[in-house]
Structure formats: structure tokens, C-alpha cells
Amino acid sequence: MSRALASQSPLILGVEDEPQVRRFLKAALEGANYRWMEASTGAEALRRAAEYLPEIILLDLGLPDMEGIDVCREIRKWSRATIIVLSARGQDREKVALLDTGADDYLTKPFSCDELLARIRAGLRRMARQSSDSTSGTFTCGPLKIDFSARRVFIHELEIQLTPIEFKLLGALAARSGQIVTKSQLLTEVWGPHSVEQSNYLRVYMTYLRRKLQGANHIIRTEAGVGYGLECP
Numbered sequence: 467m468s469r470a471l472a473s474q475s476p477l478i479l480g481v482e483d484e485p486q487v488r489r490f491l492k493a494a495l496e497g498a499n500y501r502w503m504e505a506s507t508g509a510e511a512l513r514r515a516a517e518y519l520p521e522i523i524l525l526d527l528g529l530p531d532m533e534g535i536d537v538c539r540e541i542r543k544w545s546r547a548t549i550i551v552l553s554a555r556g557q558d559r560e561k562v563a564l565l566d567t568g569a570d571d572y573l574t575k576p577f578s579c580d581e582l583l584a585r586i587r588a589g590l591r592r593m594a595r596q597s598s599d600s601t602s603g604t605f606t607c608g609p610l611k612i613d614f615s616a617r618r619v620f621i622h623e624l625e626i627q628l629t630p631i632e633f634k635l636l637g638a639l640a641a642r643s644g645q646i647v648t649k650s651q652l653l654t655e656v657w658g659p660h661s662v663e664q665s666n667y668l669r670v671y672m673t674y675l676r677r678k679l680q681g682a683n684h685i686i687r688t689e690a691g692v693g694y695g696l697e698c699p
Contacts (some may be wrong), residue, residue: 479520481511542568548589552638558691570645592644607698648693
């Protein structure tokens with residue numbers, strides 16, 4: 467990789483204690499023209515994340531000195547980097563806990579190189595949109611456009627009418643586009659902290675929202691047992 471390309475490419479921090487996995491990730495990501503940095507312990511990961519400010523963090527859970535979820539929690543206190551968890555553990559309860567803690571995505575080992583690269587690209591797109599949307603007050607996702615200042619929603623340039631709850635639900639998904647938002651997060655943000663057990667609210671209004679989005683409803687991704695997310699082209 468040329469020095470000029472390396473200086474412009476996103477930096478990825480891989481937090482993994484298995485040397486063979488680190489070698490695989492290094493080869494795959496440098497081959498895709500990303501800059502690569504690695505850490506084998508949680509403490510090293512926290513130091514490197516603070517010093518080098520990577521755009522993407524690939525985080526294993528089974529670290530020798532601390533749990534990956536604790537690393538995630540500490541990094542999320544100050545960083546908006548995309549955190550993608552890589553783990554052999556695949557329980558829905560654990561996925562929910564990690565996403566609630568601040569992880570953006572979750573890949574269960576073994577996974578393909580193509581899938582990992584796709585998740586990284588999605589994370590980078592989400593970060594770019596968040597940076598742009600914070601100054602423009604609008605959000606775009608394929609044919610979907612949300613004007614937050616005017617509280618208007620468009621599909622293929624045609625305005626659609628949403629109820630206040632539907633608008634809040636869509637806005638909560640848009641705020642974390644490219645990642646899964648857990649059911650409890652959505653219930654808390656849209657209906658309040660006392661509604662976390664009322665998952666029937668979420669199912670009903672998600673059905674309404676998909677119906678109104680019509681041609682763009684495929685952008686809503688469902689992660690069974692975990693939550694929902696917006697997948698933007």
C-alpha cells in the first residue's frame with residue numbers, strides 16, 4: 467500500500483487475543499486498502515483507541531484481562547467509532563446486551579471476509595451520514611428522505627404522512643442507521659422508560675411504518691429476537 471493511500475484510508479483497530487485471527491484480519495483488511503492496527507488485550511485496546519482514534523473497532527469478547535463488553539462500554543463514553551463485535555458467542559441475550567452497551571454491529575464466528583467488509587462499509591457510511599446530517603438537519607437513505615426541522619418524510623420525492631409516533635420511531639432508526647437498535651432502546655425512546663415490556667407496541671407500529679414506506683420498506687432490517695435497523699444503499 468502506498469504511503470499516500472495509507473494516510474487517507476480509514477483506520478481499523480482489531481482487538482483480538484488469537485494470533486491467527488489477527489493475521490487473517492490484517493491480511494483481509496490491508497488487502498482491501500484499510501489501515502490496520504491491533505491489540506491483544508482490553509487495556510491495550512483502550513490505550514490505542516484513545517491515542518489513534520480509529521474509525522472502526524473490531525472487538526473480540528474473550529480477552530485475557532477484561533470482558534469485551536467492558537471495553538465497549540469504556541470506549542463508548544467518549545468515542546463515536548463504529549464498534550463491530552466479533553465473537554463465537556451467539557446468544558440473542560448477549561447480542562442485546564452488547565448493542566445496548568454501545569456496539570454497532572455483531573458478527574458471529576466463523577464469518578466470511580466479504581460479510582466483514584460489507585459491515586465495515588456500512589459502518590463508515592453511517593458515520594459519514596451522521597456527520598452530514600448533524601449540520602443539514604436532513605437524513606437520506608436510498609429513496610427515503612427525512613427533514614427533521616420540518617418533520618416531513620419523503621419516498622422517491624413524494625411526501626408521506628406519518629403519525630407522531632411513527633415519525634419518532636423512524637427518527638430513532640435513522641439516528642443509528644446501519645446498525646441494529648434493540649427493542650428496549652426503541653421502546654424507551656419512543657414510548658418512555660416504563661414501556662420496555664410492551665413489545666406489542668413496537669410490533670404494531672413497525673407494521674404501520676413498513677406499510678407507509680411501501681417501496682422503501684425493504685430498508686428496514688429485522689434482527690429476530692434483537693431489534694430493527696435501517697440498511698441504506
